[in-house]
Amino acid sequence: MTDLATAYELAAQWHDKNARGCRDIADDIRVGVDIQVKAMVASKHHAASAAGLRLAATEIRRKQLQEARH
16 A cells, blocks of 8 residues: 555656646747746646645655654
């Protein structure tokens, strides 16, 4: 069974992948400026989501380590 921290990390990796894809679109000169702007916003959203998920996973693991010490 997968623990919650691992699930958060997997979700963070998914967001990382989508952030990269959105950045690629935002940097593509073949698409219109309106699409580039939307892609950049989406990239920032995915990157922030990944960071938040990793922070939550870290907090869970930190709590588990502290409980294991006591």
